Amino acid sequence: MAERILTHLDDHGLPGMVDVTGKSDTTRTARAQSRVRLPVELRQLFEDGEIRSPKGAVVQTAILAGTMAAKRTSDLIPLCHPLPLGRVKFDTRMEHDELVIECECACHGPTGVEMEALTGATVAALTVYDMGKAVSHQIEIRATRLLWKTGGKSEPSSLAPPALKGLVLAGGTSRRMGQDKANLSYGDLPQAARAFALLSGFCSEVLVARAPDQDPPEGIGMDALLRDRFTGIGPLGGILTALTTDRRAAWLVVACDLPLLSQGTLEVLLRDRDPSSLATAYLDLSGIHPEPLCAIWEPSALPVCLSSLAEDRTCPRRILASARTRLLPAPGNELANANTPAEREHLLEVGA
Numbered sequence: 001m002a003e004r005i006l007t008h009l010d011d012h013g014l015p016g017m018v019d020v021t022g023k024s025d026t027t028r029t030a031r032a033q034s035r036v037r038l039p040v041e042l043r044q045l046f047e048d049g050e051i052r053s054p055k056g057a058v059v060q061t062a063i064l065a066g067t068m069a070a071k072r073t074s075d076l077i078p079l080c081h082p083l084p085l086g087r088v089k090f091d092t093r094m095e096h097d098e099l100v101i102e103c104e105c106a107c108h109g110p111t112g113v114e115m116e117a118l119t120g121a122t123v124a125a126l127t128v129y130d131m132g133k134a135v136s137h138q139i140e141i142r143a144t145r146l147l148w149k150t151g152g153k154s155e156p157s158s159l160a161p162p163a164l165k166g167l168v169l170a171g172g173t174s175r176r177m178g179q180d181k182a183n184l185s186y187g188d189l190p191q192a193a194r195a196f197a198l199l200s201g202f203c204s205e206v207l208v209a210r211a212p213d214q215d216p217p218e219g220i221g222m223d224a225l226l227r228d229r230f231t232g233i234g235p236l237g238g239i240l241t242a243l244t245t246d247r248r249a250a251w252l253v254v255a256c257d258l259p260l261l262s263q264g265t266l267e268v269l270l271r272d273r274d275p276s277s278l279a280t281a282y283l284d285l286s287g288i289h290p291e292p293l294c295a296i297w298e299p300s301a302l303p304v305c306l307s308s309l310a311e312d313r314t315c316p317r318r319i320l321a322s323a324r325t326r327l328l329p330a331p332g333n334e335l336a337n338a339n340t341p342a343e344r345e346h347l348l349e350v351g352a
Helices: 058-071 114-132 191-200 235-245 263-271 301-310 316-322 341-350
Strands: 026-037 050-053 085-095 098-109 140-150 164-169 206-210 225-227 250-255 279-283 290-297 325-328
Touching: 026 114, 050 058, 050 114, 058 085, 058 098, 058 114, 085 114, 098 114, 114 140, 164 191, 164 235, 191 206, 191 250, 191 263, 206 235, 225 235, 235 250, 235 290, 235 301, 235 316, 250 263, 263 279, 263 290, 290 316, 301 316
Parallel strands: 164 206, 164 250, 206 225, 279 325
Antiparallel strands: 026 098, 026 140, 085 098, 250 290, 279 290
16 A cells, blocks of 8 residues: 655655645535534524524524635635635534534635535534523534545545444343244244344345354344354343454444334434444434434444443443434334333234
8 A cells, every 4th residue: 555644744844735736626525514512401492493592593603604714714724725615505404412514615726625614614613602602501512524525636535434234133032021032023024034134225234143052033044143252241242242243344233122113214324324423323212312222333332332341331221321422313113112922012003
């Protein structure tokens, strides 16, 4: 692989602008994102895409500030080239407790505009803090990142997230249910086989986690079986086994006992995935806690999970609650599960 060097340093190690005088002008675009966690006091003021604070309209002011900052990036970042931006566009939306700010910049010139997009998104996020602190100081500016850029010799370029693999947690016989929930049928397929089929539509590979002494669930071949290497710790054992089986992959983890889970709910989970977080998960039925067994666990979750295990903390829900997790609103009753025969009968009645 060719050696990569810092292009802003000359032969003597002194900083300087990169010489772009010999480069051709092309159309360059870039899009960056900042996420701002808003406390409940500010979320309550959000209506029709705007937050009305004592200082005024928060979102509109943030967009104006971000636009001005993008145009003045070379004044803020010393070795950036001044560029004639032809477009600065903002999109904002609320996702659970986060205001998502995206800034897209474009120009026709000799160098890229990712710094302009990143500067615009960052200053917009800072403006949200400034406008909102009159209501609460519990505002948290979270991840800022480049989403994509185009133009130039190495473009188009997208910052691809880690590859996604699927994991079905099929733990075996349930004491309360009195039988193996993975083999229960709510429709045409046993539950583990149904979950396997759902994940196969999204993942390059799907495995089914089982204890070392358990047979494969009905409808699952031996080649898809993943034997737990972390035993006696419940669902975290299967998650850790997957994360250590392929340390570069993210894992879409689904429990086998979610008979109401739909393809559409998984599509939303993938669409709103945040690879910079430890995980992307739905809130559970209470609307308060993360649901770890319908979630995308990123590779960065591995050291956190191992550290939690070393401290004898083995609850996946608590791990996600204490880490930086992207949380999505609960998808109705789709995360309902059945732990007893009576609960199973109820789910059958509501249309599983």
